[in-house]
Amino acid sequence: MKxxxxxxxxxxxxxxxxxxxxxxxxxxxxxxxxxxxxxxxREWHKLSGLPLRRFFNTSGLIYRSMDLKNKLPEMSxxxxxxxxxxxxxxxxxxxxxxxxxxxxxxxxxxxxxxIR
Numbered sequence: 001m002k003x004x005x006x007x008x009x010x011x012x013x014x015x016x017x018x019x020x021x022x023x024x025x026x027x028x029x030x031x032x033x034x035x036x037x038x039x040x041x042r043e044w045h046k047l048s049g050l051p052l053r054r055f056f057n058t059s060g061l062i063y064r065s066m067d068l069k070n071k072l073p074e075m076s077x078x079x080x081x082x083x084x085x086x087x088x089x090x091x092x093x094x095x096x097x098x099x100x101x102x103x104x105x106x107x108x109x110x111x112x113x114x115i116r
């Protein structure tokens with residue numbers, strides 16, 4: 001299992017604590033240091049079953065400064081994926097990747113229902 005986060009993010013810290021409290025083993029990856037690649041994002045998007053817009057960190061400074069709220073609807077999926085791959089801080093976090101599932105963000109209920 002891969003846990004991709006930004007260590008300074010309080011939501012990521014809560015998710016990490018949840019995993020640690022449950023004794024889950026995972027590979028930790030700092031999203032700012034090791035940005036997800038285009039191929040990883042394509043795979044994770046498909047595996048997640050979520051709309052691509054859910055992968056964007058809509059509360060982030062970069063998202064707001066680029067006015068992506070208004071630009072994303074006009075962009076193709078490929079353009080959006082390339083944009084996400086350009087800067088890890090655009091990606092909603094944490095990301096939890098298992099062999100069969102990708103969880104975006106942290107909701108305790110989702111983690112409980114999807115992680116064994």
